Amino acid sequence: MSKEIKEVLVRILRTDNGRSWWAEYKVPFFEGMTVLDALNYIRERLDNTLAFRSHCRMGVCGSCAVVVNGKPRLACNTQIARLGTDVVELKPLYNFPVIRDLVVDLVDFFNKHRRMKPYLIRRDVKEREEPTREYRVTPEEFERYTQFTYCIMCGACVAACPTVSADNLYPGPQALAQAYRYLADPRDEGWEERLRIVDDQHGVWRCHFAGACSYVCPKGVDPALAIQLLKKELFKYKLFKRRKKASEIVPPPEVKAPPKKQPPPFDYEFNIEEVIKYERE
Amino acid sequence: MVEIIDHDVLVLGTGIAGLRAAIEIMRRGEGKVNVGVVSKVAIMRSHSVGAEGGTAAVLYPEEGDSFELHAWDTVKGSDFLADQDVVFDFVRAMPREIRLLEHWGLPWSRRPDGRIAQRPFGGHSFNRATFAADKTGFFEMRTLYDKLLEYDNWERYDEYFATSLIIEDGEFKGFTAINQRTGNFVVFRGLAGIIATGGTSQMYKFGTTAVGVTGDGVAMAYRAGIPAKDMEFLQFHPTGLIPSGILLTEGARGEGGHLKNKNGERFMKKYAPEKMELAPRDIVSRAMMREILEGRGVKHWSGLEYVYIDLTHLGEERIKERLPLIRELVLKFQGIDIISEPALVRPTAHYTMGGIHTGPNYQAMFDDKTYVRGLWAAGEVACASLHGANRLGTNSTAECLYSGALTGAQAFKYVLSKREKGTNPSSTSITTFAEKEQKRIFEEVLGRERGEDPYEVKNELREMMDKKFYVFRTGEEMAEGLKKIKELKERYRKVRTSDRHKEFNYNWLHVIELGFLLDVAEILATSAYARKESRGAHYRLDYPKRDDKNWLKHTLAYYTPEGPRLDYIPVRIIAWKPRERKY
Numbered sequence: 001m002s003k004e005i006k007e008v009l010v011r012i013l014r015t016d017n018g019r020s021w022w023a024e025y026k027v028p029f030f031e032g033m034t035v036l037d038a039l040n041y042i043r044e045r046l047d048n049t050l051a052f053r054s055h056c057r058m059g060v061c062g063s064c065a066v067v068v069n070g071k072p073r074l075a076c077n078t079q080i081a082r083l084g085t086d087v088v089e090l091k092p093l094y095n096f097p098v099i100r101d102l103v104v105d106l107v108d109f110f111n112k113h114r115r116m117k118p119y120l121i122r123r124d125v126k127e128r129e130e131p132t133r134e135y136r137v138t139p140e141e142f143e144r145y146t147q148f149t150y151c152i153m154c155g156a157c158v159a160a161c162p163t164v165s166a167d168n169l170y171p172g173p174q175a176l177a178q179a180y181r182y183l184a185d186p187r188d189e190g191w192e193e194r195l196r197i198v199d200d201q202h203g204v205w206r207c208h209f210a211g212a213c214s215y216v217c218p219k220g221v222d223p224a225l226a227i228q229l230l231k232k233e234l235f236k237y238k239l240f241k242r243r244k245k246a247s248e249i250v251p252p253p254e255v256k257a258p259p260k261k262q263p264p265p266f267d268y269e270f271n272i273e274e275v276i277k278y279e280r281e
Numbered sequence: 282m283v284e285i286i287d288h289d290v291l292v293l294g295t296g297i298a299g300l301r302a303a304i305e306i307m308r309r310g311e312g313k314v315n316v317g318v319v320s321k322v323a324i325m326r327s328h329s330v331g332a333e334g335g336t337a338a339v340l341y342p343e344e345g346d347s348f349e350l351h352a353w354d355t356v357k358g359s360d361f362l363a364d365q366d367v368v369f370d371f372v373r374a375m376p377r378e379i380r381l382l383e384h385w386g387l388p389w390s391r392r393p394d395g396r397i398a399q400r401p402f403g404g405h406s407f408n409r410a411t412f413a414a415d416k417t418g419f420f421e422m423r424t425l426y427d428k429l430l431e432y433d434n435w436e437r438y439d440e441y442f443a444t445s446l447i448i449e450d451g452e453f454k455g456f457t458a459i460n461q462r463t464g465n466f467v468v469f470r471g472l473a474g475i476i477a478t479g480g481t482s483q484m485y486k487f488g489t490t491a492v493g494v495t496g497d498g499v500a501m502a503y504r505a506g507i508p509a510k511d512m513e514f515l516q517f518h519p520t521g522l523i524p525s526g527i528l529l530t531e532g533a534r535g536e537g538g539h540l541k542n543k544n545g546e547r548f549m550k551k552y553a554p555e556k557m558e559l560a561p562r563d564i565v566s567r568a569m570m571r572e573i574l575e576g577r578g579v580k581h582w583s584g585l586e587y588v589y590i591d592l593t594h595l596g597e598e599r600i601k602e603r604l605p606l607i608r609e610l611v612l613k614f615q616g617i618d619i620i621s622e623p624a625l626v627r628p629t630a631h632y633t634m635g636g637i638h639t640g641p642n643y644q645a646m647f648d649d650k651t652y653v654r655g656l657w658a659a660g661e662v663a664c665a666s667l668h669g670a671n672r673l674g675t676n677s678t679a680e681c682l683y684s685g686a687l688t689g690a691q692a693f694k695y696v697l698s699k700r701e702k703g704t705n706p707s708s709t710s711i712t713t714f715a716e717k718e719q720k721r722i723f724e725e726v727l728g729r730e731r732g733e734d735p736y737e738v739k740n741e742l743r744e745m746m747d748k749k750f751y752v753f754r755t756g757e758e759m760a761e762g763l764k765k766i767k768e769l770k771e772r773y774r775k776v777r778t779s780d781r782h783k784e785f786n787y788n789w790l791h792v793i794e795l796g797f798l799l800d801v802a803e804i805l806a807t808s809a810y811a812r813k814e815s816r817g818a819h820y821r822l823d824y825p826k827r828d829d830k831n832w833l834k835h836t837l838a839y840y841t842p843e844g845p846r847l848d849y850i851p852v853r854i855i856a857w858k859p860r861e862r863k864y
Contacts, residue, residue: 016782031582032524032614032615032616043787043788044736045736048778048779048780048788049779049780049781049782049788051782051784051785051786051787052787053322053326054492055322055326055327055328055491055492055493056326056328056330056331056491057491057492057525057527058331058527058528058610059609059610059613060330060331060416060419060606061322061325061326061327061328061330061331061491062325062326063322063323063326077613079613099462099784099785100782100784100785101785103785106323110323113430114430117431118427118430119385119386119427119428119430119431120384120385120386122384127384128384128385129308129381129384131377131380131381131383131384132380133380134380134383134384134389134396134397135383135384136395136396137388137391137395138391138393138394138395139391139393139395142388142391145388146388149388149420149423150416151423152325152330152419153325182386185386187384187386188386247395250394250395250396252341252343253341253343253344253394253396254343255343256343256344258342258343258344258345259344259345260345261345261346261350261406261407262349262350263349263350263352263353263354263857264353264857264860266856266857267856267857267858268854268855268856270855270856272348272349272369272373
């Protein structure tokens, strides 16, 4: 397929001051070309006024999510040759207010994430801020939440969600998956607070399990699953008053005879305790 | 009248270092000191997310690791240009940083018994790379970002593009910026500032970094009279993916990956018989380029020559568990599955060892003795000389955490003491400065509708840097390169901004960024041309030996209208004298 394409037609739904139109650009194709490569080519060579966000080029910063031929995706992660067509149609993310061209407003999206209290809540505040060693996390416990930590906050799932488009108070798949991520973390003790936040008429119960969020996630996160698991936790919580015991500090490993690996002796005499004393407690 | 935004502390840049600094201020006394967190991208988009391999820390002294050993590895890796007092303080602070992040939610990869796992990394003589799969930087960012959301006494300024620093009578006053959303000009005013804007390697075409890594912080400080230190030392990461240069983590070699030339030979046995693929990056990059220059590389359709990194013997399970991002990236960009085939790599511009000249406490300095009051630098943008001439893998995210915490703590105390003294900001001179800068940004940059194509100038700069200031350098080539930079700087004065909009006008920002890039490239070129020796990442074919007698010193580059003026200061050596570096 890729060998035969010489040129790609890129159609972009552009917006300026509330006025929208389709702009078309012809872009020479090269092997391995991504949608982001095409966008850069257009902005640098054909039309300096095109506005879109991009940063890392490697699918991990979440800047460049746009709608590519109907599906929300990362521009940098999408190979044109694999789209199966030489027409690339780009629109700004659905369900977000458009500011200019492909740039959308993410403020509400970030705020919804914040509402979920997306951080570990612990009762041992002193240990949390002055750590002695790590909390124990076994491989099984790790598995339970780890896939939900891969979220890069690109907004693709929210753009695909039919519930978000009907109810703008619904936190959306990104925020809810993060609520579950912290709730399922064996180190967390804030699950009760978080369950209360998601348990209202605009909360988890609004999800109809369309599954579009999981289908579009570029990082393989399954927010639809997280939301169903949140519902399950809520049931358990209401029926049995479920309790969870948070993990505790692991002691240091048993001291064996450590292998001797030594740096060369110091050439100068000095006291390692007194090297610099800036602000370390 | 320009819009003025006031905060006690301004943090510019929201990578690992910037976020860690902001958190440090919050956790020392929320409500006492308020912080403005400013970034030209949204907070979670900073390039720290691209860090993959790990973060170095001595976590298991019980099993034989020690601070002295981590310090020695770092000093030897630096080719003895590191300031050793900084190294010792750093290694001692790191275990706490790892455990803090653990307690704040970071999903560090674990041993079967539930303790934090560590893996081998280049140049370290103990397995002390603490990692979270191959997305360590990403998880550090997510954890710090989420942790910061717990606090209230800070304000986020996503997508504010800083254009110049305001320094008055040796004291930090604030900086000017463009609010990208509106296109309006604003002045941020603060009692203290922490610059954490990252590196400069976008001056190269084949590089690992995000498009925004354009040396803004170094260039702004330089223009404000703060020297750039040791900028000739730019690290080429051995394994950049053909054809764009994005990163294939050193963790791949840490997990046991082999480098092979076109004949399938593990060539590292010739260059570092003991450490093999896990020698420091400068040595591995040079070995790869030697193989390529001697005809044992392979030519890609893009014209770039490469060697192979072979991971097939690691097995599917280990690759999926330990290197999932790498597998995904190679599959997407090369169409190769690393489980069954080797990936194509060559050295890629990666990390700026140099940066804003700071003291051992990461406070910015004008020279060997004079501090800039109220201004710190943290992370890659800073040069406290922790990495010297060559940084070890996993010491960068580590430095971001360490220097972020350190500068946050100092800024916090500085603001409290400054308030006690009851100083109030002088506004008239700031206004004069701001009006001048506003004129430059709006009339000179945005106002010039016709002229040179900025993208053409940028492209020529980056192609030239890839050729003349790469792994192997010579005086002759560098002189040509320097001449080219002067020519490009001349053309930059006539560069056009075609986009007339104010909101999200990336064309406009790209023109300003190009100005920063040209400045940092000129500093690198001038410093590199002057240093007549080979040390760490700076290797000259015409001076292939390290010369401790004449060049065991740090370069300082000062702004002058004609180009950088160089000065030199001594290296602080407290533990080990320089010796031969063998791996």
